[in-house]
Amino acid sequence: MARPTRISQTALLATARDLFLEHGYDVSTATIARAAGCSEGTLFKRFKSKEGLFREAMGIPDFDLEGRVEALVGQGDFQESLTNLCLEIVDYLRVLVPRVIRLWAHENSQLSRFMQRRRGPRAALSALTHYFEAETALGRIAPEDPELLARVFMGSLHNYVFLELIGVPTRMSARAFVRGLVSMIHDGIAPAMGVPQTGTGR
Amino acid sequence: MARPTRISQTALLATARDLFLEHGYDVSTATIARAAGCSEGTLFKRFKSKEGLFREAMGIPDFDLEGRVEALVGQGDFQESLTNLCLEIVDYLRVLVPRVIRLWAHENSQLSRFMQRRRGPRAALSALTHYFEAETALGRIAPEDPELLARVFMGSLHNYVFLELIGVPTRMSARAFVRGLVSMIHDGIAPAMGVPQTGTGR
Amino acid sequence: MARPTRISQTALLATARDLFLEHGYDVSTATIARAAGCSEGTLFKRFKSKEGLFREAMGIPDFDLEGRVEALVGQGDFQESLTNLCLEIVDYLRVLVPRVIRLWAHENSQLSRFMQRRRGPRAALSALTHYFEAETALGRIAPEDPELLARVFMGSLHNYVFLELIGVPTRMSARAFVRGLVSMIHDGIAPAMGVPQTGTGR
Amino acid sequence: MARPTRISQTALLATARDLFLEHGYDVSTATIARAAGCSEGTLFKRFKSKEGLFREAMGIPDFDLEGRVEALVGQGDFQESLTNLCLEIVDYLRVLVPRVIRLWAHENSQLSRFMQRRRGPRAALSALTHYFEAETALGRIAPEDPELLARVFMGSLHNYVFLELIGVPTRMSARAFVRGLVSMIHDGIAPAMGVPQTGTGR
DNA sequence: GATGAATGAGCCTTCATTCAT
């Protein structure tokens, strides 16, 4: 066995990822090497090119929503389960969104490949769709278009994370936001029955 | 009295904007000049720097949602009005989202300034919030947190536009998506009354 | 007669000269035009090129030391006359030195031409030489090499002006410096006669 | 362990210095690189900028006149010692003067910093002043203002070097000039005693 | 005659990549 490389591949990739996430593709390889504590030569020995490093460092992380969904369908209180699911999705999106944006911004067309991945974001969306289908089949929610429903949830969560990312201040914590979201969509916003449509407002 | 300008400032900015939107800040000024049909010298005479050109070309466009809202409150069928409003927002977001992302990716901190603008995106969100407040006051919708409601709508629309932008294929047209969105949130997803629910929901 | 040009040739040259003296050849023609209150086009209409403008603006000024000398030889008190002559030379050098340096720095070989001019700096040196020759002939000074003498005076004055120019602070006014200079060179620094060479200590 | 440097820092600086001295700050970095036998990239790796290269290459050289002075005070024949000192100063000024002028012409304000340096030109002047003070104290020269004396010497030498630099032809070698200078200032130019003076001098 | 928009050559500088050690 040769002597182990000084800096582990994982650590190097983590360093590169942090820099790519913070500054985009434009960080120089010199900067990355310095931050990782190795030489530029090493970088190019291990990865063929900067592009290669970027691709490996910025790969989209897996998220087994499918598995989570299966475990949750029909279990416990619907709103509570959905709330928990949403909070997990928020955690995932906080990792995913900046990466997707940096990938898209560099448009190295790796993005579309990543998007197709099992356990990637598209899979997450369809898993959520399946969840709603299953719960509809169980009669736990009204029969609505489950994909639309999934997109409304995903969209609201994505937007929450996105605003957070670009630094627009929020007064609502993620938990509060998700609770409100679930309850509102559950109940709808139609005025209470029997109440005349012309406002009783003051 | 001097030679008249050959290519208009507007045309130049439009060309630059297209290229910035397509390739990000990294397009070379040479490319921009070529595409605009002028020399690099001209570019730098008119704008002090590439940064300046970027700023002027990528400025966030105004959208007077506030005005639209005032005209719509209490008018016609609620769902139809809201649908129309959402479609206008989609058009705005199609312009806005790529610009915001490119601005953020270049993080020249112009972004936060733009975000504060009257008639910018934050204003749009609060206008939508006011819309829901007003309609609530009129009794046309149930009393829910209007900001949350606005964020759910804005988020769903934003996500629709975002997926479109990064090239994730959709089977739903914007109109269909908006219609479904409005109706679903209006009615909620609670199962029809009298239908028993599994679970311990209180 | 055509209508007079807006800015006089002299004023334009004066403006250009000030800028060339302050910043060297590197001031842009744009800057000069702006400072002169005319367009770049005008500059190039009147002078064929920037080089031409530089040449005309930075021409070495005449100084009729020859004439002054003729008027002074044998007149009044020698030291007083010489002092006055030196003060006039200082005034001339204050104009001359920066110009010579800027010309040399740009080494457009105009310098050597200017240096040959009647009434230019070389003429000044030989005029001073003649002065000392004439005063020697009159017996008003001891027979020393008059060119050497001229160079010592010119050199001391040049150095005074040079240090002033590059911003080395002086405690002596020009007048005090010249007075001391004249008197010291007049009297020499040999110890008083009869005094033993081995120091008498303080 | 890495590839060794191919051209030494010293050689590179020497090349740059020669070019800066000949053409001023305006030589292109491309020219310097070519002359030095390396790429522009190398230049900028080693020095942060052209400005930095200029600063390092054109730094004002030290000259320990103070030390020389201490060794000479009271030694040997005064005129001979002074002559030798002056010749050393000439050698120093031949290096110093063009550098000072180029620095001043580029006015990067490094000049004033350099001028303050111990062992720089100001120090040289004050060392010369001390020399004359010491010799005065020893009674080897008449009590004159030693600073003035120093400036006359420095000025004459500076002027000699300056004229040489800008290409004004001289008939006197440096040695002849210095000899004449020393002897003239030593003896003064006052006419021999007993010779009547025209004029009203007191 | 005057203007200033337009130009393109050239400048300083950065950076991914190679290569001798």
Add this chain to the structure above:
DNA sequence: AATGAATGAAGGCTCATTCAT
């Protein structure tokens, strides 16, 4: 395997000069 000196191809930017009005 690791290093970092060297490179050269751009990139952003300036500026003397031209030219249509």
